[in-house]
Amino acid sequence: MLAAAGLLDGLTATTHWRAAELLNELGARYVPDRVVEHLPQRIITAAGVSSGIDMALRLVELLVDREAAQAAQLLIEYDPRPPFASGSLANADEATRIRAAEFLRSRK
Numbered sequence: 007m008l009a010a011a012g013l014l015d016g017l018t019a020t021t022h023w024r025a026a027e028l029l030n031e032l033g034a035r036y037v038p039d040r041v042v043e044h045l046p047q048r049i050i051t052a053a054g055v056s057s058g059i060d061m062a063l064r065l066v067e068l069l070v071d072r073e074a075a076q077a078a079q080l081l082i083e084y085d086p087r088p089p090f091a092s093g094s095l096a097n098a099d100e101a102t103r104i105r106a107a108e109f110l111r112s113r114k
Contacts, residue, residue: 020036
């Protein structure tokens with residue numbers, strides 16, 4: 007939505023890997039980071055579900071303070087310990103990437 011509105015033109019940004027090409031087409035420059043901040047523009051982007059939580063906690067820190075963000079993290083019991091090391095394209099093996107892509111293609 008930010009890219010479609012032109013708010014990311016020329017900026018680096020992140021999104022779910024499936025939307026990376028679209029993000030570039032809309033004028034942003036995709037980077038595979040979990041969270042990307044452009045604080046002077048008041049813009050923060052996140053890559054996926056768990057990075058969205060990271061972004062939300064960062065926003066609490068920016069808008070309130072670090073202690074409030076830490077309390078929020080505790081309140082939602084956010085203590086990620088994924089059972090597999092396949093939560094990003096950089097970490098997932100080829101077979102996992104292929105299976106995920108096939109799943110997404112079958113849902114179009």
